[in-house]
Amino acid sequence: MPLPAPPLDSRRYQQLVDELLARAPVHTPEWTNFNASDPGVTLVQLFAFLTESLLYRANQIPERNRAKFLSLLGVPLSPAVAAKGLATIANDRAALEVQALSKDMELRAGEVPFRTGQGLDVLPIETRVLLKRAVSEPTPELLDYYKLLYASYGGALPEDLALYETVAFDPAAGPADLSLTTDRSLWIAILGRKSDRVEGDDPWLPVRKALAGRTLSLGLAPATDVETRTLKPGGAAIAPADLLSFELPRVNSALAFDADGRPAPTYRRLETRADFDPLTQPGVIQIQLPDAGAIVSWRDLDPLESGVGDLPPAIEDGALADRLITWLRVRATGAALVRLRWIGVNATPIHQYETIVAERLAEGDGTIDQVRQLSHAPVLKGTVEVSSIEDGVERRWRVIDDLLAAGPEVAATGVEGVAGPVDVFAVDAEAGRVTFGDGLTGRRPAPGARLYASYGFSLGAEGNVAAGSIKGGPLLPAGFSATNPIATWGGADAEDTASGEKQVRRYLQHRDRLVTADDFVSIAWRTPGAAIGRIEVLPAWHPDLGQAGPGSAPGVVTLMAIPSADPDHPAAPRADRPFLDALCRYLDPRRLVTTELVLRGANYRGLWISIGVEVAGGASVAQTVEAVRKRIRAYLSPLPPTGAGVADLQGQLFGPAPDPALRGWPLGQAISARAILAEAARTPGVVSVADVLLAEGGRAATAGVEISGLDLPEILGLSVTAGDPISLESLRGDTGGVAPPTGPARLPVPIVAETC
Structure with missing residues (x-):
């Protein structure tokens, strides 16, 4: 059962005033004037106001304790991920010479800055x-x-x-x-x-x-x-270097x-x-x-x-x-x-981030566990560098994952073993905080030591810009131009607090390792740079084994992932290569070494549907027809309803399973014309449904379409009319196919263009 944080005191201002005035005759019987104009009542109202402010702060204590406990578990929120892409720089009008441009040069797409990844x-x-x-x-x-x-x-x-x-x-x-x-x-x-x-x-x-x-x-x-990405047991395979x-x-x-x-x-x-x-x-x-x-x-x-x-x-x-x-x-x-x-x-490769160089932090004070807040957060992992100047001597500090692995600032004598690094600090990338050691595990910044930090921070998903958005850069030489020939990809915003707190409970269960089916869902949902709309896990099943059922491929886990959005196919998003690559990079180090992981998008089955309805008297025909159309699209949608998050799709950690209807069209469930008829009949304003015509692709009308494997429905055409449904031929129009070309011959000869 849920355990909401209890309020320590639920009394409000008026309740405090009424209670104090009710106690007044007991303690001060000579006070008999309780009108609002009395100075005593004014003092009571003042102290009630101050008390209510204190009670409000006191009621935040359970929430702060819970947040602090979650913080002590050491499960930080996922920081923002920088978008990346490719840019081209052209010498359009400059002199005939080769100019060498250095790494980390700034290019801009409007107000969004990018940095080149190599010279x-x-x-x-x-x-x-x-x-x-x-x-x-x-x-x-x-x-x-x-x-x-x-x-x-x-x-x-x-x-x-x-x-x-x-x-x-x-x-x-x-x-x-x-x-x-x-x-x-x-x-x-x-x-x-x-x-x-x-x-x-x-x-x-x-x-x-x-x-x-x-x-x-x-x-x-x-x-x-691409249709699939496969992670073989024993680690990711390395492609041969001479394929091109x-x-x-x-x-x-x-x-x-x-x-x-x-x-x-x-x-x-x-x-x-x-x-x-x-x-x-x-x-x-x-x-x-x-x-x-x-x-x-x-x-x-x-x-x-x-x-x-x-x-x-x-x-x-x-x-x-x-x-x-x-x-x-x-x-x-x-x-x-x-x-x-x-x-x-x-x-040149580009990354969307902005660099802060030598930001002045608060000086060291010699205390333990010193924390310094960076001016921009979240910061990018691996970009934070800290230096200090003590008595005119510069000291470089190293980042470390866990301060408990650091050595003492004063080396112990007569103790065997290898001491860890001393000049270290830990980074909370999402919060933008730098933490130093306590003297026993990591050095403490000395009193008066000047601290400087250099780091990069990203705009997250805002860095995913369209092709051609980059127009140049402030440091480009005269006569040069720059652009991005393809859209940038991989940018993701930092994880919000609500989602992160829900994932903490799951993290305590899976410990960032892919073992059970629930582990795959929980961990895959947090993949940075991939906006996921739906995930299905099919253990011991391989999509290339035909009609073999679950359990036919021990050691194989098939993960079907659907993006949350696709501009080209908004109703049936396709999983493209950057989307699957992001999942591969995130899941590969977390899977068991003996697990073969197959990542695929959905295999969509195109459907044509024609529905005829009878509209009730007094109801708007246009509104009723549109309502039927929306209901059928939502009924056959491969994605969960808009706004459903991982918590809604996974349910509580030890609670009942979530409603299957919230996950989109179920895998393996056949599509029936009768079920579509019943769904249309439930629409307000519909008296009856004349008929439902259902067909797959260019085939004839059928009573149902069988679904198997990773198949999901995609509505290619939907017609809802008042009266009898229109024919599927009219809905589809005339379609035809073109035969594939034959194999190549041995002596290629160019066609000579006709000229006059």
């Missing part, structure tokens, strides 16, 4: 990203054209000819899948700026000299529409040919450095460029050679082709599945 060489170039997209079914006219073209050069059309068209990579049109190109490659044309062209035989020689020996920072962002190859053309002399007379170009593999997995995580790859003589490409190719085979794609725009300096080829090696939503040069 970079800003190369004075422009780029175009191109793909070789196969033409699966060439027309007879196109084949006849190439027969005549080959015949004009005295050759026959090869039997294994495969035509492709050069396509510019447009991130807005969707991710680029390298497995669907003819050569499993993505080509970056490195172009010179128009203003840097010089006269002579080699108009781009100054640009190549400027690029020689410099570092090209290439930003990559993989596609986010970065190459420049090796132009020694004339273009070489193979035994069949086909172009056989060779490429120079470049040295790269990266600290992330480019197939699953956004990041920046640093590529070392060679000398100026190697930054070239093939020129003056024959029309039957340009873009053929393994050569770079043909550029139809003559102005762009004239500005070409070289090609950077990004090639998928082996069977790597590479899908990129963005790629670009002059990139």
Whole structure:
């Protein structure tokens, strides 16, 4: 049962006045005038007012005791998490030179500050990203054209000819899948700026000299529409480092040919450095460029050679082709599945935080357990640095998780063992407090010691800005521009006190380890940087085992997580890669080493529903129809009702289970047209329901749709009308599909654009 904090004294002002005046005849019988104008009554009212103020403070004691007890348990609130992303810096109008920008440079998206995560060489170039997209079914006219073209050069059309068209990579049109190109490659044309062209035989020689020996920072962002992430037993697997190859053309002399007379170009593999997995995580790859003589490409190719085979794609725009300096080829090696939503040069990782340097704190006083409050809270973990100046000597302090692990400030003699660090402090990141030791466990700041703190603090979820929000920075050189090509991600606000207190009880149960199903739910809900709308835990079940029921996969735990919001699919949010990555990073160190954890989003089953209702007399038809529509959407919603939190979905620690209706549509429960009819009939103003037509996708109407595994309903179309329901064909409209392209051929040949 709940145990509310009891009030120590519930009396109010008027009750105190009445009680004092009632006692007056007993103690002072000579006092007989109790009118409001009497000075004695005025004094009684004054003391009643003061007493009520004291009682109010006294009634806060149980709540303060409870808060202090929770604080002593050592379960702090989750601090804010800084958003992160990628930014590109371009040399648009500055001089022809490579400028090296240092780390921690400030960029701004309006009033939101960002900091660069690493330095970079800003190369004075422009780029175009191109793909070789196969033409699966060439027309007879196109084949006849190439027969005549080959015949004009005295050759026959090869039997294994495969035509492709050069396509510019447009991130807005969707991710680029390298497995669907003819050569499993993505080509970056490195172009010179128009203003840097010089006269002579080699108009781009100054640009190549400027690029020689410099570092090209290439930003990559993989596609986010992943279905699953799996954490194998024994720890997270490390992806191979050579799944992507970065190459420049090796132009020694004339273009070489193979035994069949086909172009056989060779490429120079470049040295790269990266600290992330480019197939699953956004990041920046640093590529070392060679000398100026190697930054070239093939020129003056024959029309039957340009873009053929393994050569770079043909550029139809003559102005762009004239500005070409070289090609950077990004090639998928082996069977790597590479899908990129963005790629670009002059990139750097960014984080949303602001830095405070050398903030003056209150001086040390030599007492034990000294606490200093930082001016900004919450602060980011790992950013707090403290220094002190005592008698003109600077001392650097280290952060420590637990002050009990620190050593004494005066070393004990004759005691064996390894003493812990002494100059240490502990940080409460959410509260923004710095705590020092008591002398036995950690040094005490000496009396008069000047204390300084440097740290970073974040705006949390406010740092999740849209693509293109960053417009520049105060320290950017003249002629430079900066932007973020993709939206930033991962920012989360600090945990509020109410949610944190509810999680303390759960923490005492699971101790931050994933053992039971309830542990998975409780811990996953607190994942920083992931706004979770629903979590379902399926122990001993793997989603790839088909129709096998629970208990069929010992050692496996499947966690279905749905975001709380998705701008593209507000009614049925999809779990994208950043969302699943945030869960993986948070849950991986907390799971048992023998547990295989599978994280997936929901598998939505698209439904079309048409309902006809009879509206009661006197009721508004429009309002009743809208009420039915809202009720059906809420009934089939995969998410809990708006405003439901983890406490509502989990219930009390030792109390009854929460109402299943609060968790969204249950897993494994079939969708019945009769149940939808009954739900619509419960709407106020509905006399009866004429009929309910239910269908999945493009299929015919059915009485019910079976749901299994991680399936959940998604309403693709819902019609509610007064009278008979409209047909599903009218609701859906005419739909059709396009057959997938056939497999690639062996000799890619570009399509020659028609000109007049």
